[in-house]
Amino acid sequence: MIVSELAKVALQSLMINKLRSFLSMLGIIIGVTAVIAIISIGQGATQMVQETISSLGSGLVTISPGFRGGWGGRAARTASGLFTLELGEELKEKSPDVEELVPSIQSGGLLKYGENSYQASIVATASGYENIFNHTIAEGRFLVAEDVDNYRKVVVLGSNVVRELFGNQNPLGKKTIIQMGQGRFIFEVVGVLESKGQVMFFNFDNQVYIPVTTMMKRMTGSKYVNSYSAQAIDSEEAIKQVEFLLAKRLEDPDLYNVTSQEEILETIQRVSATMIFMLAGIAGISLLVGGIGIMNIMLVSVTERTREIGIRKALGAKRKDILIQFIVEALVMSLVGGAIGLVLGWAVSVLVSRYGGWAPTLSMFSVVVGIGFSSAVGLVFGIYPAMKAAKLNPVEALRYE
Amino acid sequence: MKKPFIQANDIWKIYYMGEVEVPAIRGISLEIKKGEFIAIIGPSGSGKSTLMHILGCLDKPTKGIFYLDEEDILKASENRLAAIRNDRIGFVFQQFNLLARRSALENVETPCLYAGKSRKERIRRARESLLKVGLEEKRFSHHPNQLSGGQRQRVAIARALINDPDIIFADEPTGALDTRSGDEILEIFQQLNKEGRTLILVTHERYVAQYAERIIHIKDGRIDSEELIAQ
Ligand SMILES: Nc1ncnc2c1ncn2[C@@H]1O[C@H](COP(=O)(O)OP(=O)(O)OP(=O)(O)O)[C@@H](O)[C@H]1O
Numbered sequence A: 001m002i003v004s005e006l007a008k009v010a011l012q013s014l015m016i017n018k019l020r021s022f023l024s025m026l027g028i029i030i031g032v033t034a035v036i037a038i039i040s041i042g043q044g045a046t047q048m049v050q051e052t053i054s055s056l057g058s059g060l061v062t063i064s065p066g067f068r069g070g071w072g073g074r075a076a077r078t079a080s081g082l083f084t085l086e087l088g089e090e091l092k093e094k095s096p097d098v099e100e101l102v103p104s105i106q107s108g109g110l111l112k113y114g115e116n117s118y119q120a121s122i123v124a125t126a127s128g129y130e131n132i133f134n135h136t137i138a139e140g141r142f143l144v145a146e147d148v149d150n151y152r153k154v155v156v157l158g159s160n161v162v163r164e165l166f167g168n169q170n171p172l173g174k175k176t177i178i179q180m181g182q183g184r185f186i187f188e189v190v191g192v193l194e195s196k197g198q199v200m201f202f203n204f205d206n207q208v209y210i211p212v213t214t215m216m217k218r219m220t221g222s223k224y225v226n227s228y229s230a231q232a233i234d235s236e237e238a239i240k241q242v243e244f245l246l247a248k249r250l251e252d253p254d255l256y257n258v259t260s261q262e263e264i265l266e267t268i269q270r271v272s273a274t275m276i277f278m279l280a281g282i283a284g285i286s287l288l289v290g291g292i293g294i295m296n297i298m299l300v301s302v303t304e305r306t307r308e309i310g311i312r313k314a315l316g317a318k319r320k321d322i323l324i325q326f327i328v329e330a331l332v333m334s335l336v337g338g339a340i341g342l343v344l345g346w347a348v349s350v351l352v353s354r355y356g357g358w359a360p361t362l363s364m365f366s367v368v369v370g371i372g373f374s375s376a377v378g379l380v381f382g383i384y385p386a387m388k389a390a391k392l393n394p395v396e397a398l399r400y401e
Numbered sequence B: 001m002k003k004p005f006i007q008a009n010d011i012w013k014i015y016y017m018g019e020v021e022v023p024a025i026r027g028i029s030l031e032i033k034k035g036e037f038i039a040i041i042g043p044s045g046s047g048k049s050t051l052m053h054i055l056g057c058l059d060k061p062t063k064g065i066f067y068l069d070e071e072d073i074l075k076a077s078e079n080r081l082a083a084i085r086n087d088r089i090g091f092v093f094q095q096f097n098l099l100a101r102r103s104a105l106e107n108v109e110t111p112c113l114y115a116g117k118s119r120k121e122r123i124r125r126a127r128e129s130l131l132k133v134g135l136e137e138k139r140f141s142h143h144p145n146q147l148s149g150g151q152r153q154r155v156a157i158a159r160a161l162i163n164d165p166d167i168i169f170a171d172e173p174t175g176a177l178d179t180r181s182g183d184e185i186l187e188i189f190q191q192l193n194k195e196g197r198t199l200i201l202v203t204h205e206r207y208v209a210q211y212a213e214r215i216i217h218i219k220d221g222r223i224d225s226e227e228l229i230a231q
């Protein structure tokens, strides 16, 4: 008996009850859609974050205050009263593998020029920052040592800030007002950075850069910086040296955190892989539910078609012919469901990737998972009803009303 | 010595309803020669259909001896029985038992499908078979519910014939038909018998049984009497 012929018989049976077949597939459709979308979105997002972090340049080491009591929350930041400019100088001088080190303070403020205003992230830092973070100067210059030494009120703008404040005008040499808290300060624009683009929730192009000393002495009066960013020759060595020095200055190792870009990349990779698998696993449960739906409808179908099975057996169908017919029916349902799910899942991930700003990826892996899982589900849940059908006694089946 | 084409000795079929034994066939012995036209007649519930299912290899007797063309059917596997039904036996039922959602042609094709014949061969044979029983060509694509009772029974006969079987079993084939189309169906059977096919016709109407050469009377699962009909 030719399987393709039985497949045709199965297909015809499914077409007779189109709506019912579709409804039975729904579980599989939703399951596969979810699995495909989650894998694709997860991979796309992770890849983008990784690319962004890599684009900051290799050898980046960040020295930040330690976090206590888990992630997040401003209360967890405990060391903001410990990092001084002098400590930064010392770290730079005494660590042979630290090539460059700049302090930075992150803040926010409203920039104004004429009628235009723009809420920007303000980074107070020093010369060298642009090299550590691989920024390219589009116009003018970045902050230089003299700016920092003399508390100059100069500002370097990200490309979005320039567009919003100055439109097509040349911003160099223009005076802009930075409003921070109660204070209003007049800054001169000395440079514009090349665009780096949106990085998830973070946009470098919304930032403006001012000398760290200007921020501390003229604007906030603070003696401390938020963090240090360093360019290492060898990241691992640099971390060891910095940690050694910090341990001497600040007894409690919980107060600070020294991480390299490589470590962050690794962590992101690990965390996101776990997340993707967990979410895909949850979505996989709906595949299981879909399988049960198919099994249910197949059992109903076997009962309804008892007489048909009896007739086929009287005409010479063997157990295996009936078995194949019903398994193919279950398989076709789950595979068609899987295919629809694949298309829908792909559509969802393309849609989400547009908002997220990454390239949509349809990996071979997710296609294999989608098709593989749905056919496995069809087989597993189709086999019991099919066996039930195949085992029917022909005379009893023929007598069935 | 060569055994008769169909040989049954002391066949019993006992159904079990819980603890209670319901014997449907109670020790039937009979011999049928190749090419015979037999009618099995008896009141309702006497076990005619049960006997026909056993002789047609659809069901095995609870005990007894049954040889079909020298093959011990009680020892045959389920697959072997399916192959015998497919290859050597054709069934015609009172309620037609056509596949509802298939065309006349597809219905007739089905035994050929299980015989593993190619699509082209199946269609060729199905058409031939349908023409032979006198169904008009324009009705080949009709579904059973678009056909009259007589036409449906023709389709069923065409289906029984498609694998060129040795024996045809018909269980009250005229039971659901009016006299005229019933007669037409019986004439087809007579014609098939003339071509050399063994025919076993189950009925409870004397007048239908009259078409056969030999009538076996069944009562309470036993053979009551036999009579030969002079043609
Ligand atoms: N699966 C079963 N379980 C129990 N009893 C059964 C079963 N099948 C048939 N019988 C019994 O066996 C007896 C013979 O049934 P059968 O169908 O062979 O009769 P019949 O002669 O064909 O009757 P009819 O002319 O009404 O078709 C009946 O009494 C019936 O109730």
Ligand SMILES: [Mg+2]
Pocket (backbone or CB within 6 Å): B048, B049, B050, B171
């Ligand atoms: Mg009967």
